[in-house]
Amino acid sequence: MNFDPRYSTRSFASVGTRPIRPDGVDKVTGRARYGADFNMAGQLVGRVLRSPHAHATIRKIDTSKAEKLAGVKAVITAADLPDLTDGDAAMYDILDNCMARKKALYDGHAVAAVAAVDARTARQALKLIEVDYEVLPHVVDVDEAMKHTAPLLNDAIFTEGLEEKPTRPSNITKRTQFGHGDIHEGFGQADFVVERSFKTEQTHQGYIEPHACVASVSSDGTADLWVCTQGHFVYRQHCAQLLGMEASKLRVTSSEIGGGFGGKTHVWAEPVALALSRKAGRPVKLVMTRDEVFRASGPTSATSIDVRIGARKDGTITAAEATLRYSCGPYAGMWAEIGAMTAFACYRLENVRTVGYEVLVNRPKTAAYRAPSAPMAAFAVESAVDELAKEIGMDPVEFRIRNAAQEGTRSSYGPVYGPIGIGPTLEAAKNHPHMKVPLGKNQGRGMACGFWFNFGGQTCTDLNIGMDGSVSLAVGTVDVGGSRASLSLVAAEELGIAYEQVKAVVADTSSLGYNDMTDGSRGTFSSSMATISAARNAIKILRERAAQMWDIPVDDVVWEKGHTIAKGEKYGNLAALSLREIAAASGKTGGPIAGHSELVADGAGVSFATHICDIEVDPETGATRVLRYTVVQDAGKAVHPTYVEGQYQGGAAQGIGWALNEEYIYGKDGRLQNPGFLDYRIPVCSDLPMIDTQILEIPNPNHPYGVRGVGETSIVPPLAAIANAVSNAAGVRMTHIPMSPPRILAAIVAERGG
Amino acid sequence: MAGVAVSTTINGDNVEYLCQPDETLLDVLRDRLGLTGSKEGCGTGDCGACSIILDDRLVCSCLVLGAEAEGRRVETIEGMAHGDTLHPLQQKFLEHAALQCGICTPGFLIAAKDLLAKNPDPTEEEIRFGLAGNLCRCTGYDKIVRAVQDAASAMKGA
Amino acid sequence: MVEVTLWGSLGAIAGGKSKVEIEAKDIRELFRKLAEQYPGFEPYIDRGIAVAIDGVIYRDTWSKELPQGAEIFLLPRLAGG
Ligand code: FES
Ligand code: FES
Numbered sequence: 007m008n009f010d011p012r013y014s015t016r017s018f019a020s021v022g023t024r025p026i027r028p029d030g031v032d033k034v035t036g037r038a039r040y041g042a043d044f045n046m047a048g049q050l051v052g053r054v055l056r057s058p059h060a061h062a063t064i065r066k067i068d069t070s071k072a073e074k075l076a077g078v079k080a081v082i083t084a085a086d087l088p089d090l091t092d093g094d095a096a097m098y099d100i101l102d103n104c105m106a107r108k109k110a111l112y113d114g115h116a117v118a119a120v121a122a123v124d125a126r127t128a129r130q131a132l133k134l135i136e137v138d139y140e141v142l143p144h145v146v147d148v149d150e151a152m153k154h155t156a157p158l159l160n161d162a163i164f165t166e167g168l169e170e171k172p173t174r175p176s177n178i179t180k181r182t183q184f185g186h187g188d189i190h191e192g193f194g195q196a197d198f199v200v201e202r203s204f205k206t207e208q209t210h211q212g213y214i215e216p217h218a219c220v221a222s223v224s225s226d227g228t229a230d231l232w233v234c235t236q237g238h239f240v241y242r243q244h245c246a247q248l249l250g251m252e253a254s255k256l257r258v259t260s261s262e263i264g265g266g267f268g269g270k271t272h273v274w275a276e277p278v279a280l281a282l283s284r285k286a287g288r289p290v291k292l293v294m295t296r297d298e299v300f301r302a303s304g305p306t307s308a309t310s311i312d313v314r315i316g317a318r319k320d321g322t323i324t325a326a327e328a329t330l331r332y333s334c335g336p337y338a339g340m341w342a343e344i345g346a347m348t349a350f351a352c353y354r355l356e357n358v359r360t361v362g363y364e365v366l367v368n369r370p371k372t373a374a375y376r377a378p379s380a381p382m383a384a385f386a387v388e389s390a391v392d393e394l395a396k397e398i399g400m401d402p403v404e405f406r407i408r409n410a411a412q413e414g415t416r417s418s419y420g421p422v423y424g425p426i427g428i429g430p431t432l433e434a435a436k437n438h439p440h441m442k443v444p445l446g447k448n449q450g451r452g453m454a455c456g457f458w459f460n461f462g463g464q465t466c467t468d469l470n471i472g473m474d475g476s477v478s479l480a481v482g483t484v485d486v487g488g489s490r491a492s493l494s495l496v497a498a499e500e501l502g503i504a505y506e507q508v509k510a511v512v513a514d515t516s517s518l519g520y521n522d523m524t525d526g527s528r529g530t531f532s533s534s535m536a537t538i539s540a541a542r543n544a545i546k547i548l549r550e551r552a553a554q555m556w557d558i559p560v561d562d563v564v565w566e567k568g569h570t571i572a573k574g575e576k577y578g579n580l581a582a583l584s585l586r587e588i589a590a591a592s593g594k595t596g597g598p599i600a601g602h603s604e605l606v607a608d609g610a611g612v613s614f615a616t617h618i619c620d621i622e623v624d625p626e627t628g629a630t631r632v633l634r635y636t637v638v639q640d641a642g643k644a645v646h647p648t649y650v651e652g653q654y655q656g657g658a659a660q661g662i663g664w665a666l667n668e669e670y671i672y673g674k675d676g677r678l679q680n681p682g683f684l685d686y687r688i689p690v691c692s693d694l695p696m697i698d699t700q701i702l703e704i705p706n707p708n709h710p711y712g713v714r715g716v717g718e719t720s721i722v723p724p725l726a727a728i729a730n731a732v733s734n735a736a737g738v739r740m741t742h743i744p745m746s747p748p749r750i751l752a753a754i755v756a757e758r759g760g
Numbered sequence: 761m762a763g764v765a766v767s768t769t770i771n772g773d774n775v776e777y778l779c780q781p782d783e784t785l786l787d788v789l790r791d792r793l794g795l796t797g798s799k800e801g802c803g804t805g806d807c808g809a810c811s812i813i814l815d816d817r818l819v820c821s822c823l824v825l826g827a828e829a830e831g832r833r834v835e836t837i838e839g840m841a842h843g844d845t846l847h848p849l850q851q852k853f854l855e856h857a858a859l860q861c862g863i864c865t866p867g868f869l870i871a872a873k874d875l876l877a878k879n880p881d882p883t884e885e886e887i888r889f890g891l892a893g894n895l896c897r898c899t900g901y902d903k904i905v906r907a908v909q910d911a912a913s914a915m916k917g918a
Numbered sequence: 919m920v921e922v923t924l925w926g927s928l929g930a931i932a933g934g935k936s937k938v939e940i941e942a943k944d945i946r947e948l949f950r951k952l953a954e955q956y957p958g959f960e961p962y963i964d965r966g967i968a969v970a971i972d973g974v975i976y977r978d979t980w981s982k983e984l985p986q987g988a989e990i991f992l993l994p995r996l997a998g999g
Contacts, residue, residue: 026854033862034850035795036837040863043796096965126780167927182994184925214801214809215863264799264863266895296802332910343994420925421970459996463977487860487898558932584945609974648857652899659900662761683806683895691901692888708974 009539009605013705013712017499019567020499021711024648027491028509029262030257038262041218042236042293049220050079050121052282052292054275055135056118056302057110060368061144061157064110064137067118072134072561077127081135082119087281090250095347099337101248101360103371104277110139111159111336112247112368113539113677114301121282121290142366144676148333151177151312151367158368159336160437161673167310177366177446179338184419185359192325192357196316200394201666204386206725207669207744208308208333211375212660212688215264216299221279222289228255229283233276236266236484237523241273242515248277249284256280259514260484267660268374269304271523300681306375306672307332308367310385313349321400325357326350326418330383347386348722350418351457352428352614354411358418374525376657377718378460381664381725385743388454388726393739402730403436406455406616410424427640427704428455428614433614434609440636444563449633450735453618456722460715461528462607466519466537469497469544471599475586477501479537480513482521486659487656487717488649493644496534496711500541502568503585521603527715530645531706532607538710544601551595552583609708609716615639617723621731627749628730630666636698642714654720655697661724663689669744768829770795771825771839771874779826786810788826789836797837797866801895808894811867812836818874820893837866840873844856849911858907860898872908884909920984922948922988923991931958943971948990966995 032038037675037701084107094478101107106115118135122128143157150156164172167181193199219233229251235241237258263270272358279292294303328349342362357365387454390760395405397757410428417423435441435453445451462656468480479497483489490510498505522528545565552570553560558580562573569582620633637654644650667687671679680686705712725743732750738757742749763778770793779788786803789795789812801807803822810821813835840847851870852858860866868891875882875890882890887908888901896904919941929936938955942948948969952959968977970991976982977995984990 028858029862030859031846033859033865034846034869035841036795036866038862039796040799042800167930169930170859181927183930185926213861213863214895214897215799215861217799262863263861264801265861267867267897293800296804296806296869306805340994340996344996347993347996420923421973422989423977424973457821459975459976461996473827488857512962602779606976606978608976608979648903649860652857652860652903655900656898660897682804683802684804688891688895688897689900690895691905692885692892694888694901696884696905697900697902 009542009709011535011609011710013707015708018499020495020505021643021645022647023495024646025491025505027488028494029485029490036052040215040262040264040336044220044232044261045291046220046222046289049289049291050123050286051128052121052124052279052290053132054116054118054278054298055118056298057106057115058113058677059110059139059141060113060146061142062110062139063142064106064117065140066138068136069118070489072120072131075127075131077123078120078131079123079288080121080282081118081131082281082285084348085283087088087248087277090248090440094566097247100244100273103337104274112370114298114370116278116302119278119282121286123137128184128637146367146369146672146676148308148331148365148367151365152331156611159368163366170624173216179334179364179366182343182362183359186416187357188464189325189327189357189359189454193316195318195324197319198394198397199314199316200390200397201314202390202741204311204389206306206309206382206385208369209375209668210300210304210686211269213265213266213267213269215301216294216296217270217275218293219276219279220291221276221283222286223280223475225287227251229280231256231258231276231280232261233258234261234263234269234270236263236486236525238484239482239520240523241276244273245277245280249280257514257516260512263484263486266486267376268378268525271525272373274303296683297681300470300686301678302370305370307334307372307379307382309345309382311382313386313390315394317394317398319398321398321405321408323353323355326353326355328360328383328387330360331363331365332379333367333369333372335369336366337371339364339372341372341379346649347419348380348457349383352411352455353409353418354415355418355565360418376660376721380456380458380722381661384454384456385723385729388723389729392730403432407432407436413658414747423612424707425704426612426614427702429615429700430704431616431638431640434638434702435618438618438636438638438700440618440634440698443620443634444618448735449620449622450726450731450733451618451620452729452731452734453616454723454726454730456615456719457612458527458719458722459533459612460610461525462532462610463522463528464520465532465536466521466604467533467540468518469537469540469601470586471544471589473589473592475589476508477503477508479510480518481510481533482518483511483533484524484726485512486524486529487652488646489533491531492530492645492649493537496537497541502537502566503587527717528610529711529720531610531713531715534606534645534711534713535607535709536603539602539605540582542601543603544599545599546583548588551588551592554595555583556580557710562567568704611642611706613640613710613714613716613719614722615719617727619727621728621735623732623750625733625754626753627734628747630745630750632662632695634695637720638700638702639716639719640702640714641716642703642709643712644701645713647701650701650716651699653716657718657720658697658724659689659694661721662728665725665743665745667744667746712740764827766827766830768832768834770834771836781827783826784822784892785824785826785829788822789821795836796836799863799866801863811870811894813870815875818871820899821899829907840869848874849908852868852907852911852914856903856904856907856910858899864894864896868896868904876912876915881912920988921935927992928959928962928992932956942984944980944984945976945982948984960977968993968995
């Protein structure tokens with residue numbers, strides 16, 4: 007396959023328009039089927055027993071009483087999910103997280119599960135399971151967990167990445183470092199230095215659909231799994247490995263997905279449901295409650311970050327440094343590492359160093375959340391950048407423009423940038439009418455920038471042309487927010503046909519080759535690349551068929567606007583053949599016409615955003631109100647601009663919730679105190695203003711249409727933009743996220759000297 | 761536990777079912793009647809994904825017992841379109857892309873229908889407060905509010 | 919011969935070097951030779967290393983050729999949302 011992914015300037019007929027999505031009607035009529043909307047004949051109800059302790063040794067589990075309860079068909083513990091991970095540490099952690107083995111490591115850790123004829127029987131059965139715990143001291147705070155005196159979660163862990171091999175185990179699994187230049191020299195040249203410490207609390211992705219699946223294992227060893235997931239192919243691999251099955255015998259169908267944001271990239275309940283089904287010999291439906299979603303799935307890291315930035319009087323940054331400590335839950339992760347890579351990615355720096363520490367705590371295993379780890383790092387860095395601008399006496403936008411990375415800049419994480427959009431988003435923000443709206447009393451304006459890498463990855467797509475000339479497109483990336491519409495547009499564009507002539511579906515794992523997880527904003531980027539490649543392969547066949555129909559050499563046949571055209575004077579009176587006509591004749595010209603594509607989509611262009619917001623702070627109560635919010639972001643090329651706007655707005659809203667309200671609150675006993683939407687409050691409609699968006703298009707050189715991922719960057723700047731706005735409104739620098747009313751009030755009172 | 765026999769009207773049709781006394785109306789709709797358009801996001805009345813209209817009142821069906829539907833009128837998302845013709849709210853939600861994942865959509869549509877029935881010409885603020893019982897994690901609400909505004913003017917024109 | 923820049927932590931394993939010279943024509947050969955010369959790299963390669971060639975990040979394309987004189991940068995393989 008000689009697919010050339012490089013960008014070339016072109017005009018578009020379909021791409022860039024805003025048609026109604028193909029799955030839309032089903033979704034507004036209630037017909038679309040999500041994780042919990044699927045049932046199988048004879049299915050049982052699965053439920054999971056979870057540890058009430060933050061840290062405890064499991065001495066013994068007695069399931070005998072539960073097994074005897076009428077209507078209970080299977081009870082499982084870790085013994086039913088033996089360790090088949092064969093030294094694969096990451097898989098072992100996934101297994102242990104699905105079902106605790108020797109120790110319960112957080113409040114909510116699964117320890118046993120039942121399958122019963124109905125929900126009530128299943129709940130009763132859970133109460134009959136006797137677990138003998140030896141409660142151990144626990145630690146939930148990231149800074150506390152780093153101390154020598156902290157309770158150890160895992161005494162086999164010795165910090166990786168230190169110059170000298172450590173002699174004692176630690177909760178710090180890894181130290182990582184990035185940067186270039188010499189920061190000591192850089193700080194030596196600085197006229198102004200800002201140095202501050204910041205904290206952010208743990209949040210949840212907060213998708214409205216709880217995890218849900220239906221598992222059915224047959225006695226012949228084959229199995230079906232229906233599940234809401236961001237990556238059914240990856241789920242298949244993980245489940246097959248954990249259960250000792252052949253991947254091809256497990257068919258995974260991804261349901262419509264009710265939000266994921268990174269939280270549905272990990273298996274939790276699925277291997278348990280499969281193990282229950284295997285033991286019971288019947289299908290098992292397992293749906294998490296909201297309480298379980300909060301206690302056992304999701305969350306982000308809680309962080310503690312120190313930042314130091316120095317600049318000359320003229321506004322040039324001379325050195326930048328950050329130390330980032332991120333909680334990982336009870337298992338090793340690379341969250342601080344990502345934070346350390348992204349922290350200063352917006353800037354052109356000669357001297358920069360970031361150090362990350364991954365820290366184990368007795369909280370749920372950290373999962374990706376939209377540009378994982380980047381928002382916290384951006385909060386710390388962009389707050390310090392604002393403060394530094396103020397000290398120098400420069401406008402914060404000008405200060406950022408002066409130091410913004412550009413094509414050819416060495417990024418703080420290593421490689422040199424190609425064409426990028428940070429400068430243009432800053433210029434657009436500077437000129438945005440939002441900047442000129444006058445502010446009232448107790449109101450403040452803040453702005454901040456954000457960066458995300460964007461991913462590509464393994465992708466497989468089939469494009470089948472029906473006899474009637476309609477096109478079905480089977481993709482393996484999950485549609486998390488309108489990608490079937492975008493990919494249909496791309497297929498229509500490439501083939502030169504109408505959008506309505508294309509129907510895109512998400513294929514199950516038995517119908518298509520492997521696809522990576524739909525993460526890292528890769529869905530539209532990768533699958534559109536594969537769709538273009540598949541369409542080009544189909545066009546090649548269409549040309550061959552036309553050549554046959556005309557009985558002329560294929561080299562004389564070109565494809566234009568959905569038709570083949572015979573090139574050259576001598577074919578003067580041959581009328582162009584439409585895709586429909588060629589398809590109708592396909593039975594006689596060699597059979598079905600299809601284009602396939604298997605590729606690794608690489609070269610996902612990095613993306614940048616600048617956000618502006620206005621906040622009003624009530625100095626008496628610390629309450630805040632978001633008055634205005636504007637997102638400026640580079641999309642490379644917006645395939646379906648409405649859904650791009652939607653990604654910008656959604657990310658901003660999640661960031662606003664994180665900045666102002668959302669946090670996991672743990673009691674002294676290490677139990678989560680707010681596992682529900684009442685006490686873990688995400689923004690509602692009346693909390694937000696309209697969110698204005700501006701899409702910039704700086705083409706990604708490594709995609710035929712210039713597309714970049716758009717899904718994640720929008721959550722990166724809000725924490726900082728809002729912190730800067732609140733700080734400006736309240737007259738005091740806010741250093742702890744979320745800026746809930748009590749925190750703001752305390753900061754105001756402290757500043758007043760009260 | 762003995763079942764309770766219930767006779768009720770759902771989307772204009774007479775429906776009879778047996779349910780447990782402690783079973784929610786949401787579970788009855790989804791698990792017994794196959795009406796899975798109403799979603800369960802929390803089960804505690806905090807997300808609005810299960811919104812239905814019960815005798816002209818907007819309620820969370822996860823907080824209503826199946827037995828309480830006896831002799832009453834239930835409207836769910838499945839009854840919102842008239843045959844092939846979408847309700848103006850459904851149409852405007854599509855046109856404005858007021859849904860991304862769509863899990864919150866049935867609840868929003870029912871809540872918005874109830875809002876417009878009571879206040880055909882709401883201000884932006886009235887829409888925002890009127891829909892504050894429904895959570896959406898994907899959209900930031902911007903396009904939902906616009907879709908409801910647009911539907912309100914379309915319905916006035918009709 | 920290509921010059922490969924290592925990120926901080928990997929540099930520590932290579933005895934504090936931030937750059938290494940390797941005779942390799944593509945990513946596959948690069949990883950194989952790196953593992954031979956620096957056995958400490960192996961767990962990192964298993965876990966996944968991304969290669970940035972002139973600023974473009976490749977996660978899985980092991981057949982990707984390494985042009986002479988290109989800027990080659992190793993990065994940890996990332997997770998996304
Ligand atoms: S499921 Fe009823 S309000 Fe959430
Ligand atoms: S569209 Fe996903 S929750 Fe509203």
